Structure formats: structure tokens, C-alpha cells
Amino acid sequence: MISAPAPEAPHWVQVLLSLLGVLGGTTGLAAIATVVAQRGKFKADAADTLTEAALTLVQPLQMRITELESEALSARSELGLLREQVNQLQFLVRALSRTLDRWRAAVHAPDATLRKIRTVVAESERLPENH
Amino acid sequence: MVNLRARAKPQPFEVTALVATSICGILLLALDARPPSVQMSMPEPVQVGWEVALVIVGLGGLLGILWPGQLSTGLGIELASVLVLGTITGMYAVALVAVAGQQGVVAASLIAAVPAGSFWRAAQIMIDLRCLAKGHQCSTHRRVVGGVT
Numbered sequence: 001m002i003s004a005p006a007p008e009a010p011h012w013v014q015v016l017l018s019l020l021g022v023l024g025g026t027t028g029l030a031a032i033a034t035v036v037a038q039r040g041k042f043k044a045d046a047a048d049t050l051t052e053a054a055l056t057l058v059q060p061l062q063m064r065i066t067e068l069e070s071e072a073l074s075a076r077s078e079l080g081l082l083r084e085q086v087n088q089l090q091f092l093v094r095a096l097s098r099t100l101d102r103w104r105a106a107v108h109a110p111d112a113t114l115r116k117i118r119t120v121v122a123e124s125e126r127l128p129e130n131h
Numbered sequence: 132m133v134n135l136r137a138r139a140k141p142q143p144f145e146v147t148a149l150v151a152t153s154i155c156g157i158l159l160l161a162l163d164a165r166p167p168s169v170q171m172s173m174p175e176p177v178q179v180g181w182e183v184a185l186v187i188v189g190l191g192g193l194l195g196i197l198w199p200g201q202l203s204t205g206l207g208i209e210l211a212s213v214l215v216l217g218t219i220t221g222m223y224a225v226a227l228v229a230v231a232g233q234q235g236v237v238a239a240s241l242i243a244a245v246p247a248g249s250f251w252r253a254a255q256i257m258i259d260l261r262c263l264a265k266g267h268q269c270s271t272h273r274r275v276v277g278g279v280t
Contacts, residue, residue: 013172013229017222021177024218025184028211035207041264 099124141196145213145252148245149196152216153189156182168230169223181219188216203263210256217249 106112106120159165159182169178192212198205224243227235 010229013225014174014177017173017225018177020218020222020225021173021180021184024215024222025180027218028215031211031214032207035203035210035260038264039201039204 142252144248146193146196148216148248149189149192149212151189152185152220153193156185156187156189160186166223168226168235172226172229173222181222184215184219188212188219192216203260206256206260206263210253210260213249213253213256217246217253220249221246 102120102124103117106117109116165178165182169181173181189212192209195205195208195210195212198208220242224239224246227239227242231238
């Protein structure tokens, strides 16, 4: 059948198909031309669309970040305050334990008398006021 | 962080039709064979243009779908390819009916589904392009967002 394409279709079919082909081809070219010609318009708006899309995604994250940042800031300041308090307490504990040691030594001393102990206690009572 | 260049999901029927079209055109050109219905119902220059269009449309359509640049440019290329795809498959369907008559009912109707789907897709793309150029709350926009999340 391929070798003998003698029986041709009616003439109007050929004309119709040629017209269809030309029409489709021009439509396709016109579509490309239109889009290429209006590229600038699409460019800005496409960027807008993407930015909007990005914003809708980023906004909650940003809010969360500022929230966490302020939380971290307050936590950090609180931590500084607590560290200071701990330092003071540590100092106090050291001073108290030193006083206790001194008193214990005075009490356990072989030649301990009530008077000696009283003088030791009286001496160390002044100590916390110094600091 | 997130890939904002995400676009619509690929359309399986469109992609397969485009791949098949380019393969068909390349085979026709390479083997120098033409279907008898085309030989009988188209003038010689139209036949050549038809064959070349098969290849161009297939490859061009895939290029438009995979276009790495602007979404609108890719959609434009896809639109043109889909329009021409509809035209040339429609031409083949007409040729089949004209030559084979009742014997070609199955082939012609199945092939006629390709132009129908092509023009449908072309209308979709045109609506999307108009949305891209004008509105913000349109399907393309929603699709961009939907594709991302």
C-alpha cells in the first residue's frame, strides 16, 4: 500500500488539512511570540507571586524566631543574675565554713577554756561585717 | 531552605504524548516512511512539515515542561507545543477518517483524544498565564504555594 499511493483522498480533504496545518502552525508561533513579547510583564508578576509565596512561608518562621530570641535573651539575663547569686552564696559558705573550722579547732584544742573559746567567737563575729 | 522553584506536578498523559510524538517523528524521518493515510490526504510540502512538526513539538513541549528559567516562558513554549500537537494529531485523525472511513473508527477516535486533551491543556495554560500576568489569588499562585509545602 505504501508503494502505491495512487488512490488519493478527495481534494477538499487535502485543502482542509493544509489549512489546518497552517492554522495550527501560526497559532503556535503566535503563542510563543505573545509570551516572549510580554515577558517583562510576566517577569515582575512572577517574581511577585514567588515573593508572596515565600512570605507566607517565611512569616510564621520569622515570628517564631523573634519569639525565641526574646525568650533566649530573658533566659540569659536570668542566668547572669543567678550566677551572681551563686557566687555570693559560695563566698558566704566558704567564709562560714572557715569560721566553723576555727571554732571547732578552738573547742577541740587540748588547752581549751571557756574564755579562749569566747575570744575566738568574739573575733570571728566581726568577720562577716568586714565583708 | 525550601525549594521555591517548585511547580505543578507533571501531567502524565501530556508528557507521554509528547515523548511518543517526538519518537514517532524521529522514526518517520529516519526510516523515511509515511503512513498511507497521510500520503493520500496531504500535499507533499504539508507532509514534510507534518513530520518535522512531530519532532519539534515533542522535543519543544518537553523543553517547555523542563524549562529551567521563568515559569511563564516555559508555559509559553509548552502552550505553543501543545497547540501544534493538537493540530497535527487532529490532522492525522481527519486523514484517517477520510482515507479509512468506518474501518478507522477506533484508531481515529483514540487519536482524536490527543487533540482534545491538547486543546484542553492549552486552555489551562492560557488561564494560568493570564493569572500570572494579572491576579494573585489564582490557580497558578495556589499551585506554586501548594507545590512548595
